[in-house]
Amino acid sequence: MRKRWSTLIAALLASAAWAGAADAAALRVGIQDDPDALDPAVSGTYAGRFVFAAMCDKLVDIAPDLTIVPQLATDWTWAPDQKSITFNLRPGVKFHDGTPFDAEAVKFNIERMTTMKDSRRKAELSAVAGVTVLSPTQVRLDLKEPFAPLLSVLSDRAGMMVSTKAGDDFANAPVCAGPYKFVERKARDLIRLEKFADYWDAKSYGYDQVVYYYISDSTVRLARVRAGDLDIAERVAPTDLKTVRDDRNLKLHSAPGLAVSHLMVNVGAGEKANTPLGKDARLRRAFELAIDRNAINKVAFNGEYTADNQMIPPSDPFYSKDNPAPKRDVEAAKKLIREAGMTTVPVELTFENALTDSRVAQIVQSMAKEAGFDVKLQPLETATAIQRYLAGNFEMYIGNWSGRGDPDPTLYAFFACNGGQNVNKYCNKELEGVLNAARAEGDMPKRKALYAKATGMYLTDLPTIPIYHPNWFFAARSAVDGLAVYPDGLLRLKGVKPAG
Amino acid sequence: MLGFIGRRLAVAIPTLLLVSVLMFGLQQFLPGDPAVALAGEENNPEVIAHLREKYQFDKPWPVQYARWLSAFVAGDFGTSVRTRLPIREMVIDKLPVTIELATLSMLVALAVGIPAGVIAALRRGGVTDYAVSVVGLAGLSIPSFWLGIMLILAFSVGLGWLPSGGYVPVSESIVGNLRSMLLPAVVLGTAATAVIMRHTRSAMLTVLKQDFVRTARAKGLRERLVIARHALRNGLIPVVTLATLEFGHLLSGAVLTEQVFGIPGFGKMIVDGVFGRDYAVVQAVVIVAAAIFLLMSLVADLAYMALNPRLRA
Numbered sequence: 001m002r003k004r005w006s007t008l009i010a011a012l013l014a015s016a017a018w019a020g021a022a023d024a025a026a027l028r029v030g031i032q033d034d035p036d037a038l039d040p041a042v043s044g045t046y047a048g049r050f051v052f053a054a055m056c057d058k059l060v061d062i063a064p065d066l067t068i069v070p071q072l073a074t075d076w077t078w079a080p081d082q083k084s085i086t087f088n089l090r091p092g093v094k095f096h097d098g099t100p101f102d103a104e105a106v107k108f109n110i111e112r113m114t115t116m117k118d119s120r121r122k123a124e125l126s127a128v129a130g131v132t133v134l135s136p137t138q139v140r141l142d143l144k145e146p147f148a149p150l151l152s153v154l155s156d157r158a159g160m161m162v163s164t165k166a167g168d169d170f171a172n173a174p175v176c177a178g179p180y181k182f183v184e185r186k187a188r189d190l191i192r193l194e195k196f197a198d199y200w201d202a203k204s205y206g207y208d209q210v211v212y213y214y215i216s217d218s219t220v221r222l223a224r225v226r227a228g229d230l231d232i233a234e235r236v237a238p239t240d241l242k243t244v245r246d247d248r249n250l251k252l253h254s255a256p257g258l259a260v261s262h263l264m265v266n267v268g269a270g271e272k273a274n275t276p277l278g279k280d281a282r283l284r285r286a287f288e289l290a291i292d293r294n295a296i297n298k299v300a301f302n303g304e305y306t307a308d309n310q311m312i313p314p315s316d317p318f319y320s321k322d323n324p325a326p327k328r329d330v331e332a333a334k335k336l337i338r339e340a341g342m343t344t345v346p347v348e349l350t351f352e353n354a355l356t357d358s359r360v361a362q363i364v365q366s367m368a369k370e371a372g373f374d375v376k377l378q379p380l381e382t383a384t385a386i387q388r389y390l391a392g393n394f395e396m397y398i399g400n401w402s403g404r405g406d407p408d409p410t411l412y413a414f415f416a417c418n419g420g421q422n423v424n425k426y427c428n429k430e431l432e433g434v435l436n437a438a439r440a441e442g443d444m445p446k447r448k449a450l451y452a453k454a455t456g457m458y459l460t461d462l463p464t465i466p467i468y469h470p471n472w473f474f475a476a477r478s479a480v481d482g483l484a485v486y487p488d489g490l491l492r493l494k495g496v497k498p499a500g
Numbered sequence: 501m502l503g504f505i506g507r508r509l510a511v512a513i514p515t516l517l518l519v520s521v522l523m524f525g526l527q528q529f530l531p532g533d534p535a536v537a538l539a540g541e542e543n544n545p546e547v548i549a550h551l552r553e554k555y556q557f558d559k560p561w562p563v564q565y566a567r568w569l570s571a572f573v574a575g576d577f578g579t580s581v582r583t584r585l586p587i588r589e590m591v592i593d594k595l596p597v598t599i600e601l602a603t604l605s606m607l608v609a610l611a612v613g614i615p616a617g618v619i620a621a622l623r624r625g626g627v628t629d630y631a632v633s634v635v636g637l638a639g640l641s642i643p644s645f646w647l648g649i650m651l652i653l654a655f656s657v658g659l660g661w662l663p664s665g666g667y668v669p670v671s672e673s674i675v676g677n678l679r680s681m682l683l684p685a686v687v688l689g690t691a692a693t694a695v696i697m698r699h700t701r702s703a704m705l706t707v708l709k710q711d712f713v714r715t716a717r718a719k720g721l722r723e724r725l726v727i728a729r730h731a732l733r734n735g736l737i738p739v740v741t742l743a744t745l746e747f748g749h750l751l752s753g754a755v756l757t758e759q760v761f762g763i764p765g766f767g768k769m770i771v772d773g774v775f776g777r778d779y780a781v782v783q784a785v786v787i788v789a790a791a792i793f794l795l796m797s798l799v800a801d802l803a804y805m806a807l808n809p810r811l812r813a
Contacts, residue, residue, distance in 0.1 A: 036583055187589075
């Protein structure tokens with residue numbers, strides 16, 4: 001009997017080993033969210049972008065230092081008046097269905113993104129007035145007004161090129177021009193891609209297949225990498241990093257992120273703006289002084305994130321070093337509250353009822369209390385919270401913004417009077433003027449100076465109080481070689497290959 | 501018998517209709533605009549308005565319901581507004597996975613729960629009885645999420661015997677399928693094991709006191725035969741009913757287990773559907789789940805009739 005059991009176990013183990021061997025050239029990646037529609041024109045999730053990074057090449061890409069580098073466009077020239085940009089396209093590129101990629105395809109894509117009814121890229125591409133095909137490998141984008149962030153916009157979904165044969169059900173079988181092509185999607189389970197043999201740089205890609213498994217829990221994701229059933233887990237929780245560091249079969253890959261978590265104060269949207277905090281910038285300053293960003297980072301995230309006072313992270317070239325985060329000063333906070341003629345300031349803090357935000361909210365509540373803020377916590381289920389956020393139906397809200405490679409989509413969205421994320425209805429015409437000037441400025445040092453000025457202005461008015469920037473942590477098996485994490489947290493597979 | 505089944509099925513249809521109306525109505529009370537949830541971080545009023553119109557969120561709910569029902573009856577379950585994938589295919593894809601998981605969990609529960617319950621009843625008040633009760637209570641109280649992670653850490657990370665998650669279809673590999681389902685079935689089956697064990701124990705205790713058992717013993721039958729042929733057979737009647745109904749609970753309780761082991765089942769569909777305000781998905785899943793539940797209760801009644809000849813008349 002015992003012998004029979006051992007034979008059975010041996011057979012099972014052998015079958016496991018065989019299964020592993022068969023998948024030797026497949027990279028198995030655990031992702032936290034299930035991507036939405038796999039169409040760059042309509043997708044709205046980070047998980048979607050994560051998959052696109054292997055499937056859909058863009059006109060340009062970003063380097064780890066956030067500079068713009070060639071991808072489907074080999075180089076580009078801005079017109080002297082900054083109102084148009086001409087791209088030279090990589091010759092000989094094919095979409096996964098064999099259709100050639102050329103200037104006509106660029107025109108088709110930009111027009112698709114700007115005219116498709118449910119396109120979410122319209123706002124991003126609103127500066128584009130038209131596309132002119134100059135030759136099969138040269139195309140010009142004409143702009144309504146100078147718009148320096150355009151290249152950054154084209155380094156994301158708005159710059160992803162899909163086959164000119166794209167139809168209505170594109171999302172079910174996407175066809176792009178990236179290194180991996182779509183094979184199958186099992187809803188809420190996995191997305192399988194395989195290497196595109198005709199890719200222009202196919203030799204730089206070391207895996208024959210990439211499979212993205214949707215595993216929402218970060219502990220479970222990590223356990224599966226530790227067990228060897230996955231090769232990479234994205235977004236490992238800061239509290240699990242010690243486990244990764246202690247496991248000699250794993251490697252921790254990290255990079256500073258672009259995202260920001262901030263306490264947005266309703267200063268002008270409806271009734272909820274009529275609060276002491278919403279009306280008086282001194283009280284918002286007092287609130288900022290009452291909280292200790294480093295302590296929040298330490299307690300909630302084991303000190304693995306970046307405590308900071310700006311919407312743009314310190315790793316970004318546009319970060320303003322002239323505006324450092326103030327140290328916690330409870331006495332100064334109390335003094336400001338007295339100056340405002342108050343002793344206790346009531347605040348209602350709304351947030352999505354998720355683990356991290358709840359933790360941060362509780363820490364903020366207890367810190368602010370010491371200075372005289374009576375913070376009432378209002379946790380809400382995600383969809384409800386977002387709806388309240390968009391309607392400006394909150395006094396203070398923990399906002400989580402994913403950030404972008406260029407400062408404009410963040411700063412303009414939050415601080416221009418009609419910005420897309422300006423849900424707290426903050427309006428400072430002078431600041432808006434500076435943001436508009438930065439938008440049109442092509443010269444890097446001058447643009448930097450303008451954003452430094454803008455940073456000083458929003459940090460004076462404090463319509464929102466940034467607290468920290470999450471960083472990216474990926475756990476990978478040591479057998480995965482060449483992995484690099486980018487500030488946008490997307491997994492680029494160029495140079496990634498099995499070790500040895 | 502056929503008349504009984506027919507009557508039950510006839511009652512099932514209005515029940516399902518009622519469930520669907522309730523579900524549809526209740527979803528309207530959920531806070532949060534589905535179009536807004538769908539638009540996500542991109543806060544563009546034009547896009548939100550288009551989504552609202554495209555998926556008819558702007559229509560009164562009885563109109564939405566009527567449209568949904570007529571399509572559903574015709575076999576069109578609609579499209580997921582989030583992923584744009586057809587829901588019917590999703591259901592066809594995921595339902596067998598959850599049914600397999602629930603079936604295997606039930607097998608675990610029966611294989612462990614019935615013998616343990618019988619032994620506990622036979623050794624009433626003894627150490628074994630207490631041990632079984634304590635283990636049973638623990639089985640009921642351990643959160644499946646925690647148990648799942650512990651088993652993964654032990655059997656996948658530590659010993660490396662079993663996969664840490666994922667699902668291998670039977671068509672791909674039978675051994676692979678069983679390997680991928682073993683830990684999830686144990687986790688999901690744990691609570692059911694405890695329930696079945698406790699019920700078997702109390703049913704057996706009742707039966708063992710009955711006259712016919714005493715008569716069987718008096719006839720000189722061996723104790724093993726008394727237990728197996730007379731006591732257990734009668735004691736199992738309530739347990740079988742319970743197990744069939746418990747199967748319905750396993751289907752709906754599979755959510756957490758599926759989550760921990762990354763099994764692409766039915767449970768995950770409904771959770772993601774609710775949070776993403778993907779109403780069509782939620783609606784389809786709930787109706788199908790309700791239908792299964794009704795079917796299982798019919799099976800329970802039939803099994804009861806089969807085991808209890810007095811009801812067959």
